[in-house]
Amino acid sequence: MAGAAAAAVAVLVLAAAHGALCGCWDHRRAAPAPSPSWDHRGTNSTAALEGCGCEPSPPPPWRFRNDKLRALYPVIQAFKQTITCDPLGVTATWTGTELCDSFFNNGSTTTYYRGFYCDYPPDAPGVLTVASIDFNGFGLCAPSLAGFIDAFPDLALFHANSNNFSGDVPDLTQLRYFYELDLSNNNFSGAFPEAVVPLGGLLFLDLRFNRYAGEVPAPVFALTVEALFLNNNGFGGRIPDTLGSTGAQYLVVANNQFTGPIPRSIYNASATLSEVLFLNNRLSGCLPYEIGLVEGLAVFDAGGNEITGPVPLSFGCLRDVEELNLAGNQLYGQVPDVVCLLARTGKLQNLSLSDNFFHSVGHHCMELVRSRVLDVRRNCILGFPDQRPPLECAAFYVDPSKHCPFIPHIPCELPGYTAHGHPHQGHGGGN
């Protein structure tokens, strides 16, 4: 009796060991060591299986949690085959049937399917499926995402910051819940990915740090996204007037090759726009008065362009502005005191006007220069240290091409100022 029991145990142990060694099918909860046969590539490639006595065919009973996951398995495996570099070895975890391991195995370093995150879709509350893919920092290389992200019908987010993906962005219009696309710091090139334009539900679009070039289609600026990051590419052409229809709170087009003026339509974004960065392009034209109408602006950065003209007094209405960077342009005239007043009456912390052609600063601005809130180095301000050579300033000011209007109108109530920018009688513009 005891002998028979011992023999039965021995058989079980042998069977278990056999399974682990040979990679016969078992649920990974029962046999956590991932077996090679799970790395299923649609073939019965592992000849070793036969010697072990496993059954290569019919295939093992793939125990997916549901049909949604069963359908995604071949999509992931096919994409895995296209990956040409994987410095962190994440694709080695894309094996077995537990696509939603992260859902149950939160934060564990041994999680299967690293980068895939599951949730219950709104229209199928009991059916767990892949809701987001986050490959941030994985350094993966693949020539295309087509046939991959577009094959996850319930996908809401795709984050792929710092990989080496390239090729076309697939049509994602069939993804009903999709709202965040982050392809930043990859190897994308060519024209703007038109596939994103029809994505009405998109809230976050991040294409920065790629090698895209050419014009940005006008409808992109009319997307209802909350954040639009196009910076550090090779985009060019004019910024379209649809800028005024942007629903974005954060709009960054810095470090591209955009030309032409900042569209006056920007006033129309005043309900939403909070941070806008035009930094380091080749924008020109006069600084639009309408920027002063964008009441909620906290950051306005148009430094490093070829913008000219005086600073409109309307800028004095930017009560929420904390950072105002206009350095490195061809702005001229007097630095308006109403703008400098924002450091006292508003939230202004940093006013960068260096490398322009301003010839004077008002009383309040003097205080800001002293407190280093205002940087006016390399301008044309007499008696100030570190200014441009007088000859350079003289040459700039004799050039008759300075045609930008000075617009004195102040479209808001400012204590001590009339709507035409003059200090009230008796207040001297002071305080």
Ligand SMILES: *C1O[C@H](CO)[C@@H](O)[C@H](O)[C@H]1NC(C)=O
């Ligand atoms: C599976 O392996 C057997 C034996 O090596 C072979 O005859 C068969 O063609 C293979 N099937 C596939 C789909 O590769």
Ligand SMILES: *[C@@H]1O[C@H](CO)[C@@H](O)[C@H](O)[C@H]1NC(C)=O
């Ligand atoms: C998973 O881990 C993250 C942080 O690592 C934590 O914020 C989250 O609440 C955890 N979720 C569950 C279900 O434990």
Ligand SMILES: *[C@@H]1O[C@H](CO)[C@@H](O)[C@H](O)[C@H]1NC(C)=O
């Ligand atoms: C992409 O590949 C290039 C060339 O191999 C490499 O220098 C670069 O660091 C990679 N980028 C990322 C984000 O992994």
Ligand SMILES: *[C@@H]1O[C@H](CO)[C@@H](O)[C@H](O)[C@H]1NC(C)=O
């Ligand atoms: C980057 O994309 C180019 C094609 O635009 C390709 O030739 C190159 O191999 C890609 N680099 C990496 C590291 O994937």
Ligand SMILES: *[C@@H]1O[C@H](CO)[C@@H](O)[C@H](O)[C@H]1NC(C)=O
């Ligand atoms: C102003 O915004 C609305 C709503 O976004 C848009 O329909 C309209 O075309 C915009 N007008 C201009 C001049 O940008």
Ligand SMILES: *[C@@H]1O[C@H](CO)[C@@H](O)[C@H](O)[C@H]1NC(C)=O
């Ligand atoms: C002020 O803004 C300029 C331009 O954006 C930046 O270079 C500088 O570092 C900022 N200064 C401080 C003190 O934050």
